[in-house]
Every structure is written in C-alpha cells, then in structure tokens.
Amino acid sequence: MLNARGIGRRFPGVMALDGVDLDVRAGEVLGIVGENGAGKSTLMKVLAGVEQPDDGELIVDGLHVSLTSTADAHRLGIVLIHQELALADTLTIAESIFLGRETTRFGFTQARDEHRAARRWLELVGLDVKPTRRIDSLTLAQRQLVEIARALSTEARVLIMDEPTACLSPTESSRLFDVVRSLRAAGVAVVLISHRLGEVEALADRVVVLRDGRRVGELVGEDVRAAQMVPLMVGRDLAAHATDHERALGPALLNVRSVTQDDLASETSMTIRAGEIVALSGLVGSGRTELLETLFGLRARSAGTVHVGDRAVRSGSPRAAIAAGMAFVSEDRKATGLLLEETLTTNIGLARLALRREGDGLLAAGIFPSRPNERALAHASIGELAIRPTDASRTTATLSGGNQQKVVLARWLAIGPRVLLLDEPTRGVDVGAKAEIYALLRQLARDGLAILFASSDLEEVLALADRVLVMHDGALRGELPVDEASEESILQYATGQTPT
Amino acid sequence: MKNVLGVIGLLVVVCLLTALASEHFMTGRNIENLMRRTALFGLLGLGAAFVIVTGGIDLSIGSIVCLVGCLTPYLVVECGWAPGLTVAFVLGVAALLGVVHGLLITRLRLQPFLVTLCGLLIYRGIARGITGDQSQGFRSGFSDLRFWGNGRLEVGVFDFAVPAPAVVLAVVAILAAIALSHTVFGRYLRAIGRNEQAARYAGIATDRCVVAAYTVCALLAGLGGLLFVFDVGSAQPADFGNVYELYAIAAAVLGGCSLRGGEVSVLGVVVGAAVMQVLRNAITLVPWIPDAIEYAVIGGVILAGVAIDEVVKRAVAQRRLRNSV
Numbered sequence: 001m002l003n004a005r006g007i008g009r010r011f012p013g014v015m016a017l018d019g020v021d022l023d024v025r026a027g028e029v030l031g032i033v034g035e036n037g038a039g040k041s042t043l044m045k046v047l048a049g050v051e052q053p054d055d056g057e058l059i060v061d062g063l064h065v066s067l068t069s070t071a072d073a074h075r076l077g078i079v080l081i082h083q084e085l086a087l088a089d090t091l092t093i094a095e096s097i098f099l100g101r102e103t104t105r106f107g108f109t110q111a112r113d114e115h116r117a118a119r120r121w122l123e124l125v126g127l128d129v130k131p132t133r134r135i136d137s138l139t140l141a142q143r144q145l146v147e148i149a150r151a152l153s154t155e156a157r158v159l160i161m162d163e164p165t166a167c168l169s170p171t172e173s174s175r176l177f178d179v180v181r182s183l184r185a186a187g188v189a190v191v192l193i194s195h196r197l198g199e200v201e202a203l204a205d206r207v208v209v210l211r212d213g214r215r216v217g218e219l220v221g222e223d224v225r226a227a228q229m230v231p232l233m234v235g236r237d238l239a240a241h242a243t244d245h246e247r248a249l250g251p252a253l254l255n256v257r258s259v260t261q262d263d264l265a266s267e268t269s270m271t272i273r274a275g276e277i278v279a280l281s282g283l284v285g286s287g288r289t290e291l292l293e294t295l296f297g298l299r300a301r302s303a304g305t306v307h308v309g310d311r312a313v314r315s316g317s318p319r320a321a322i323a324a325g326m327a328f329v330s331e332d333r334k335a336t337g338l339l340l341e342e343t344l345t346t347n348i349g350l351a352r353l354a355l356r357r358e359g360d361g362l363l364a365a366g367i368f369p370s371r372p373n374e375r376a377l378a379h380a381s382i383g384e385l386a387i388r389p390t391d392a393s394r395t396t397a398t399l400s401g402g403n404q405q406k407v408v409l410a411r412w413l414a415i416g417p418r419v420l421l422l423d424e425p426t427r428g429v430d431v432g433a434k435a436e437i438y439a440l441l442r443q444l445a446r447d448g449l450a451i452l453f454a455s456s457d458l459e460e461v462l463a464l465a466d467r468v469l470v471m472h473d474g475a476l477r478g479e480l481p482v483d484e485a486s487e488e489s490i491l492q493y494a495t496g497q498t499p500t
Numbered sequence: 501m502k503n504v505l506g507v508i509g510l511l512v513v514v515c516l517l518t519a520l521a522s523e524h525f526m527t528g529r530n531i532e533n534l535m536r537r538t539a540l541f542g543l544l545g546l547g548a549a550f551v552i553v554t555g556g557i558d559l560s561i562g563s564i565v566c567l568v569g570c571l572t573p574y575l576v577v578e579c580g581w582a583p584g585l586t587v588a589f590v591l592g593v594a595a596l597l598g599v600v601h602g603l604l605i606t607r608l609r610l611q612p613f614l615v616t617l618c619g620l621l622i623y624r625g626i627a628r629g630i631t632g633d634q635s636q637g638f639r640s641g642f643s644d645l646r647f648w649g650n651g652r653l654e655v656g657v658f659d660f661a662v663p664a665p666a667v668v669l670a671v672v673a674i675l676a677a678i679a680l681s682h683t684v685f686g687r688y689l690r691a692i693g694r695n696e697q698a699a700r701y702a703g704i705a706t707d708r709c710v711v712a713a714y715t716v717c718a719l720l721a722g723l724g725g726l727l728f729v730f731d732v733g734s735a736q737p738a739d740f741g742n743v744y745e746l747y748a749i750a751a752a753v754l755g756g757c758s759l760r761g762g763e764v765s766v767l768g769v770v771v772g773a774a775v776m777q778v779l780r781n782a783i784t785l786v787p788w789i790p791d792a793i794e795y796a797v798i799g800g801v802i803l804a805g806v807a808i809d810e811v812v813k814r815a816v817a818q819r820r821l822r823n824s825v
Contacts, residue, residue, distance in 0.1 A: 298701070322703040336701045339694040341762060350691060353684055354703040367683045411702065 001026050001061055001189060002047065002078065002158050008055030009042050009213075016042040018213040019056070024158055029180060029190045031204030033197065033229050035431045039213040040193045044160050047191070048080035049073035077157035081147045081164065087135045094118035094131035097150045121149035125179050140285075141172035148179065152188075159183065160191040165199060167284050170495060177203055197226035209233055234431065247442075247466070250274030251309075253450035254326075254419045256295065259304030263290040265474030267304065272419070272450040277441060279465035280454040282494045287474035288454035289331055292421050295452075296328040297321040308419050322355060327412035329405075331423035331454075337408045340397040344387070345378040347396050347407050352377070352414045381410035386436060402433025409440065420444065422453040426460060438464055458487045472496045503756040504768040506809050510754070511771050514778045514801070522785040528660030530785075532652070534777050539665035540649075540727055542773040544744055545751030546676050547720030549769045550713045552752050553680065555693045555761025556605065556612040558714065560619030561721040561748050564594050565741030567623040568725030573636040573734065576645075583645045587726065594722025595715050597623070602711030620745070628737040637734025649730025665727050669770070672720070677766040689713055693761025721748075747776055750802050775801075 002024040009017040017039045024030055024047075034040050045051040047058070049067030058065050060076050067073045070080070087096050094114045103110045103117070118131035127145040135143060144164060151159055161180075165173040180190055180203060194200050200207060207224050209217040209232040217232040219225070254272040264287055272278050280288045293299045295306055300316030307313065314320040318328070330336040338347055352362055353369055361373045378392040385406040387399075396407060405426070412420065425441070426434045441464060445451055455461050461468055468485045470478040470493035478493035519525045544561050551558045568590045575581040575589070597619065604615045638646060651664030680686035688709045691699040700706045724744075729735045753759060754775055755768025779801055783794050 318701065319703050319705060328701065330701055335695075336697040339691055339698055339762075341694055342691075346687070346691075350699075350702045350704070353687065354705075356684065363684070367685065369682070369684055369687055 003059040004043075004047065004056065005059065006056035007043065007046055007053045007058075009039075009046060009051065010054050015213045017046070017053070020210070020213070020215045022047075022208060022215070024189045024191060026157065026189050027184055027187045028205045029184050029192055029203050031200040031207040031224070032191060032193045032210065033195075033200055033207060034210035034233055038210040038233070040210055041162060042213075043210065044080055044162055044191065044193060047073070047158075048078055048160055050080065074154055074156075077155060078160070079151040079154060079156040079158070080160040080162065081144070081151060082162055087143055087146065089136040090134060092132050092134055093122070093129065093138075093146055096135055096146055097121060097131075097153050099150075101154070117153070118149070121153045122146075124152060124182075125149045126175060139172075140167040141169070141176070144168065144176065145179070152183075156188065158189045158191065160193075162193045163195065164192070165194065165196060169283060169285075173199070197229055200224070200229070201226050247275045247446055249276050250448055253309060254295075254452065255305075255307040257305045257307075259294060259306065260302045261290065261294045261299055262302065263287065263299070263474065264294065268476055269304075270469065270476070272452055274418075274448045274450055275445050277445050277451045277453070277464055277466050279461040279468045280452060280471060281456075281458070281461050281468050281490050282454075282471035284456060286471040286494065288471050289423055290474070291471065292328065292423050292452070292454055295321070296326060296421055298328075319354070322351065322415065325416075325418035327351070327415060327417035327420050329408050329412060329420070329422040329425060331427065333404055333408050338396050338404060341395060343393050344382065344396055344399075344407055345374050345392045348378045348381050348392075348410045348414060349374040351411045355415055377414055378410075381414065384413075385410050385440065400430065400433070401428040402430050402437075405429050405433065405437065409437070413444075417449065419450045419452070422451070424455055425453050426455075426457070458490060461485075461490065462487070470494050503763070504765050504771065506812070507754050507756065507768050507771045507775065507805070510801075510805050511775050511778065514775060514782065518778060518782040518785065521782070522787075524785050525781070528658035530781070532660050532663055534774070534781055535666045536663035536731065537777040537780075538770070538774040539663060539669035540724055540731065541744070541747050541751060541777060542669045542770045543665075543672060543720050543724040543727070544748035545755070545769045545773045546672060546766065547717035547724070548745070548748040549752045549755070549757050549764050549766070550676075550680075550689065550716045550720075551612070552749070552757045552759060553689050553693045553761060553764040554710055554713050555696065555759075556710070556713065557616065557749070557759070558601070558619075558717045558721075559613065559616040559745050560597070560601070560623060561717070561724075561745035562741040562743055563620045563623035563627070563745075564597060564718055564721040565725035565728060565744050566735070566737060567627045568594055568722045569729035569735035569740045570627045570631050570636045570737045572726060572729055573638050574631055576642060577636070577638060583642060587645075590726065591719060591722050594725070595719045598715035598718025599711060601718065602714035605714065606707035606710050624737070627740075631737050633737055635734055635736045638729075646730040646733065649727040650733075665731070668723075668727065672723075673766050673770055680764055680766060685709065685712070690762050690764070693758075693763070747773075750798075751776060754802060754805055775805075 004020065004022040007017050007020045020043060032040050042051065046053045049070045049072045052068060058067060065076065091099065097118050098114050103113045115131045122131060125145045125148050127142060127149065129142065138146065164176060168176065183190055192200065192204060201224055204224050207219045207229060208215060209229060211233060219228055250273055252271045253274045256268060256270045258267045258269055260267050268291060280291065282288050290299065294301050297313065297316055297318040297320055305312060308324040308326055311324045313324045334340065349362060352360065356363065362370055362377065364370045375392060382390050382392060387403050387406045396404060399407065426437055429437065441451055462482065462485060465482050467482060468480045468490060469476055470490055472494055473496065480489060524530060548558055548561060571590050572586055575586045576583055601615050601619060604610050605612050648664050648668065652661035653664065654661045680689065688699065688704050691704060692706050692709055696706055725741065751772035752769050754772030756765045757763055757769065776798060779798050780794060783789050783791060783797055789797065
C-alpha cells in the first residue's frame, strides 16, 4: 500500500539515504534494522512526511504523492511514533489522543464525548487506565500505548514505530508485541525499527537491512533471524570488537563506601582499580544514571564516602569531583554535554578552564583565557582522537554524533582525569567511531585510568569490561567477572531474578 | 563583529533620514544631548546584556532606577547625608537587590521573569512609600555631584561638549567588553546561556555566575539611576524610570543579544541604545511625526530591524548549507 522508490536524502557532508526502495504491505510487520547511522530514522522521517527526500518518489495506493508535512502523511493514514515520545505532560490521556482534532460543540470541547471515544481506543491497545489521568502520571510504557491509541484514532493504516521498546521492561515489551500482532491481524501495516534483533526476529514477517544509507538486503519468513541480519548490518568482520583483557591492574583508584541517595534503593559500595574497566549494566530506569550522577556530585548523597585515590570527594559538587580527578561523559550530549553552537575549541577547553588550575597555560593572569593555547589544545585533541572534520573553529553542531562524542571525551581528557565515568558512551555513534572509542578507552585503561561505564548494549558491555556490575531497581544486585558474564547471566540479575 | 553591522547600518539610516527631515538634528547641542541620553540608557542596556546572555531577563531595571533616583536626593537633601556616603549606599542597595534576584533564581529555582517582575512592583512601591510619593530634587545645590550626570567637557568646537555620562559609559563599556569577551567569567556566562546543564556538568559554578550577572545588572541600573537624577535634578517616584527596563532590553536585543542567551556584543548594545534615542529625537524634531505615536514608531522600527535581521540570517544559513553539500 506504501511504496518508496529510490529515496535519497543528503545532509551536509553525508548521504543519509542513497536510492532506497521499500514496500510496505497491509497486514504485515516489516522490520527495519541497521547500525546507528545506517539511515533508518531518516527513512522513517521521509515516509512520515517529517523530512522531504532529495531524490526518489513515494507511492501510496498506486498514486504518486509528495508528503511535505506530517499532516499530509496523516491524511494518507501514515503515522510515525517517535523514539522520544511527543506527548505534553500536563494534558490528560483523552486530551492527548484528540489533540488537534478535538470534539467540539459551539466551539467548546466536549470532554465527555472525548472520554468515551478515548476509552474505546485505550481498550484496543490494552491500556486499562482512566482517560482523565494526566500523561505525567503514566509510566513510559503506558505513554507509548497512548501514542499508539492516538495513532489508531486517526485511522492509521501504516504505523511506523521507532525503537518502541527502548524504554520498556520485558513484560511491558511483550504486552506491546501482543498489541502489534492484533493490529497486524486487523490489517494495519506496521513498520518496526529496533536495535533489539531478538524482537525483530519474533515479530517481523519481513526484514529490510540498511547500511550506510543503502538497502543491503531483505529477509523473508524463515530467514528473519538475528544470525542472518548481523552480517548484513555490519558488512565486515567484528574484529574491531575483539576484547583485550591483559592489562595490569594498579591500586584502587575509585573507592565508594556505603553511598546512599534518595533515588537509589540501597547502600552502594564499589572499588575500581587503576587500569580497570568496569561496566554498569541494567535495564533503563534501574538507577545507573542516578548512581553515576551521585558519584560525580550532580546529585547530593545522603550518606557514605567517595574517594579518588586517598582524596575524599565532597558530596553534591561536580566541581569537587572534577578537582579530585573525576570526569563524567553524560548520557545526553546535546542536553548536558556540548555547547552545540560554540566552536570545537571552546567545547574542548571548557572543563579545563572551569578547573582554573594555577599555572595552566590556558589561563593568563588567572582570569583571561589564552586563545592561542586553547587552539593548540584543541588541535592536539583533534589529532589524538581523530576528530573529523579537523577544523577547530567549526561549530560543534555540524559534526556527526560520533565526532561530537569524541569532542566530549577530548574535553575530559584535557583535565588529565584519574577516574572516567561514562553514561552510554556510544549512544548515537556510528560503527566506525564506536570502534575508535573502544580502542581509546582501552588505551586509557592501559595508561592507568579507572573507568566505569553504564551501557544498555550488552555486546558493548561484554566487549569492553573486565568486570560487570548489574543494577536492578536502584541497587547493585550482582557482580560478574567478564569471563563469567553472558547476556543471559546479566539479564537475570538485571530483571531481579536470582541466578541459580 | 558581523552581527553588529546590521544595527550600525540601522543607526546610520535613522540618522540620515532624521538629518534630511530636520535641520535641527545636526547641531552640536542636539548631538551632545543624544550622546548624553544614549550614555544613560546604554548603561542600563549593558546591565541587561549581562543577564540576557545567560538566557535570563531583568524587568526590575526601571524600578531600580526609580528607587536610586528618588533615594539619592532624599538622603542628601532631606536627611542631610554626605554625598559620598549616599552614593556608596544607594549603589550598595542596588547591588544587593541584584544578589537577591540571583539567589532567588538559582537557589529557589524561581523563574527570572517572575522574580524581577515582582522586583519591578516592589522597588517602585518602596520608593513611593519612603518619599511619601513626593518629587525629590537637589534644589539648586550639589553641582559637583551632579556634574557626573549633567556635566559638559568642552572641546572648543561649535557649541558641542562631551557629556560627562558618555565618559562613564565609555569606561563601563570597555570594562564590560573585556569581561564578556576576554575573561573566563564572560566565557562562563555565554556557556550558561548556550546550555546551562552542559556548563554545570563541565564543572562551571553556574549558580555563582548567574548571581554575579544579576548583580552586575542591578548595579548598572543603580549607576544609571544616579546619573539620570544627577542629569534631570529631581525625580518623581510615580514615573521616574518607568518602562526603562524595556528600553534596556530592546537596546540589548537590537544590539545582537539573543533572548535565548549565549550571544552578546557590547558595541551592539551601545549602538542599539543610540538607535532608540535617535528615534525618540526624530519624533520630537520632525514636525510631521506626531509626538503621541512615539511608542508605536519605536516599537515598529525595532520589530522591522529584528525581522530583517532574522530573514538575512536565514538566507545566509541557507546558502551556507547549499554550498556545503
């Protein structure tokens, strides 16, 4: 019912999509897989009218169409459910479902009619809550279902779901899959984008694999299996992911003793030695980010001590943590990492300037930043981390995700940290840069840093870590040396089951 | 520098048009007066810029002008305080108000708009209360003190003299330019305006910087208030400094400050203040513009200025995007 022919989309410096064909059929679940940066999200945005293709054409029910807005797509029954949900927190469920299409009489909204209609759609997606509840009182999974109910209420025929289970627990995910299956039975075409190949295997009737903006393969029926998808997605040997666990470990560098914090369920203690890479694993919402932010002083701890070497770190002050030698690469580099409109030079020098170390060449007379020395630092970092493009006076927003992440890393390496904390270090980073970041982290560990990173990507955890700490419900539940860790054993701890 | 060219162009155009429409524009006296008014409003605009660059806003500027403007003659004339002590006291009060704004915004996480809107109401109310709503003036005394507001530094050409406040503005503007563009403090303020969270995560003491920005703003409003009352000689608490915060914010925005924060140009702010004063002057001088529509003219020109600026910026960005592909 929806066909795309030769879709091309260019961004400054990149071909995001290059001549992609795609057929979406009624009553079928179509999986789209590919590495980060393969063009999946761009393709979906083109199908949903969010972005316009530079080349190619879209055909709906045999007619050529041009979608210049999401409203155009909606009229044709194509709805995209975003990775980040787009609901207004303070509206009720019913108001959200009918936002922009309110039932009115004489210009007044008809709450009762809307509630009645909303109840029907909620029932269809299996969500048993009152339509008068506010969105901010719902869990992420419930919000997801509200979005689907909203899509269905517009009589969507093509439902595009971008990473729908990224924030869901296994139970919530399987509920969502039941809903998807019942939609398929009702003749809706579902396009599913997911990193979790297991899900795609379980749900999809057909899978299209994208790599570097090109369509590199299609698997149908029996062939829809993760083992078949991976080689297509990666397109080369996974040698870059090879592990290296032959580092000499030094003395304990990060000492955490009985730390408590309001958002953490119980006391946390851990020790990380120089040269050691430790992974913090767990499901989304298990408290990994909260723990890292507490260690770094972004959240005040209620009790307990944190030491870097023999130096005690004051609670609730990132400045104290940095002064003690800690660095923190946060999860969301756009919101909490980079000054996107500023140059690479400014971004790379920021943490070191803020440290205001005496005698630092970056400062003159204690208050004036030295531009030449800042530029020299930026050039050195760009060379060392192979940041592309190499122009330090460029605006940071123009870089790719992987290179932006390297800029954040460069900022922290510039202070010469002893303990490096990272939250999802390769989120939104393409395969090539990912391998470079892995190599860099291993090199830093060999140089004697203590590294603690949180990651939802189990492959990453297993490839990088010497030791895996697993969190569940705001507490450390398990510790596994890497040779005993496997996806299964980690997931058992992460879902709160006690391994037998 | 590039983003200042627009407002400089606007100033040139407005000056040319006014000079063509009125022969009184290009006289020594008129230019001198324009410089004086520009200097006074420029101080307020620079204060506003410190706050705007962090992504904040200060609506209390006019009321601080009023409070300082009324208290100063009240203290020296009615209460007999020494002039030096009075000046130190009123400036201290202004700075303290800025500290309070900053603390309310950073510690209690109140919105800047709300905090300073309440300031706008409170300080004028206090000024009217203390003075019993009576106009406060220096009578004919204190000419040494008032020199800073109404003084003229003769240069011996025509009947033109450099107004004393212009010297004050020059000094403040140079200090502000250095602080904003060449010190770590300025760098931090811009970083906060771009992305406060990222600045905090990078180890910048964001709260302290924000408090400092509101303090600088209130202090400059206080200094402006002093010079205004020195210039005029008396202050009527009910309307002294009324809507001056809007002139200050408009000067900053005309001068290239983004209300989203992160961008600032000291030269731009001063030129922006000059544009507004030339416009007011034009309305007075040009016979066929009725005085009553002053606000409409100023509002219209500012709106046209920023709209053209935005359109030009977009066109440039579009072209850059096309060239880079």
